[in-house]
Amino acid sequence: AQTVTQSQPEMSVQEAETVTLSCTYDTSENNYYLFWYKQPPSRQMILVIRQEAYKQQNATENRFSVNFQKAAKSFSLKISDSQLGDTAMYFCAFMKRSSEKLVFGKGTKLTVNP
Amino acid sequence: AAGVIQSPRHLIKEKRETATLKCYPIPRHDTVYWYQQGPGQDPQFLISFYEKMQSDKGSIPDRFSAQQFSDYHSELNMSSLELGDSALYFCASSSPLGTEAFFGQGTRLTVV
Structure with missing residues (x-):
């Protein structure tokens, strides 16, 4: 089974700065897709x-x-010039090519401070 | 652009009642997925349909059933509701040969 790990439950960044969210995954598959989803309030x-x-x-x-x-097996997301509207929960997700379901990590709550 | 439409947006049911959630995919999308997101949790895959046939199944309780109709809309039927079924239920759709799932706004189910 595939697993997705996001080791940072919460992060914060100042507006206009850069932040990187981490994601690692475990799979024996060779053909797959990786995604970052944003879930605002x-x-x-x-x-x-x-x-x-x-x-x-x-x-x-x-x-x-x-x-x-x-x-x-690492897939990090870099957000440049962070904006207040970037404040959200960010989920890393994995999908193997032969399947249709997404496997999500536990998420990272990002707060952009003014 | 048209998006995935879910109805209702909010639903309150009592324990042991039944609920039906509806999902209307983006036009020409032939695959529908259902996910359940509990409070403070990541979305968990329930079930998916491709061309009106069940294509994959995840951690969907036996009390739940779903189907996809000839117009590609899908319904998730939930019976004998339990307090633990309170969650946000997402529907997503994707196009033929597409790998990108577009999510609806979700149905928030509260079981009291």
Whole structure:
């Protein structure tokens, strides 16, 4: 079974600064996808960024980028120029290519301070 | 752009009652997923459907059942409700050959 571990239950950052959220996973699969989802106080689950395991290039979406280390099974999220609206719970998630279900980590609660 | 629609948004039921949650996927999406998120917890996969057939099953209690209809909407039926069933229930959908799941806003079920 796949497991996803987020070792930082809570983090805080000052507005306009950079913060990195950690995620590690355990799998014997070779083909899979990794995701970061954001869940603001509204509880909506919003996809932030995704990474295909077969791609070596790290995914980037505007201020959000990942550091994907396949051998280390690590998938961290970097948020640059943090904004107050980035305050949310962030979930790292894994999906193997042959399946459709997401396996989530326990989440990291990020607070951006003015 | 159209999103995943879930109804109702909020639901209060008493123990041992039944509840039906509905999910309308994004147009042309053929796969639907159901997740349960307890208070302070991460979402847990319950069940998924592809082209109206059950495609995967997770930690869904036997008291729960679900199906996907010909118009691709899905319903999650929950019977003999227990206090522990109080949670946020998400539906998500994805397109043919897609790997990205788009989530609805969730149905908050409270069992009293």
